[in-house]
Amino acid sequence: MTGKSLADYQKEYERIIFFDQPKKDILLAGLKAEMEKQFKLPTRSKEWKNENQKVIAMYRKICITRML
Template sequence: MADRKSLADYQREYEIIIFADQPKKDILLAGLMNEMEKQFNIPFPRNVSWERENPKINAMYRKIAITRTL
């Protein structure tokens, strides 16, 4: 991962991906989630404390997760 992306960068990518055909859309969304997990150190399993400290990141990540059909 060469450059760090901003949350706005992830939002822009998301807005492009949602118009892709299935199953490509799910694959691209999963990749976006994996990238966010690494960049923002998103914990697994869920960590309520982390979510409270990072509400914007958490909201974007959950929006992507909800959009997926897998």
Template sequence: MTGKSLADYQKEYERIIFFDQPRKDILLEGLQTEMEKQFKLPMRSKEWKKENQKIIAMYRKIVITRTL
């Protein structure tokens, strides 16, 4: 099974942002975790971040949207 595309994550994000805050945070946390696993996001690799700017931008957007 192949993972979701970045566009799939964007669509999921756009669906989630209309939920009430507690539910939205829970769903966004799940989306974050899913991205971390699928894309093997290294938190401290400048090289990886430079090569995967769109993935990092989507991930950061999710982080910023969360209130927790």
């Protein structure tokens, strides 16, 4: 099974952000966990981060949204 594309994660994020806070937080946590598994995040490799800046940006966006 192939993983989701970054566009798939973006669509899912856009769907989730309109939920009420408790449900939104749970769904974003799940989305974040999926990304961690698929992209092996968080990583400490500077090379990987430089090559995958869009993935890192999407992951950070999810993290920041959970903190709001």
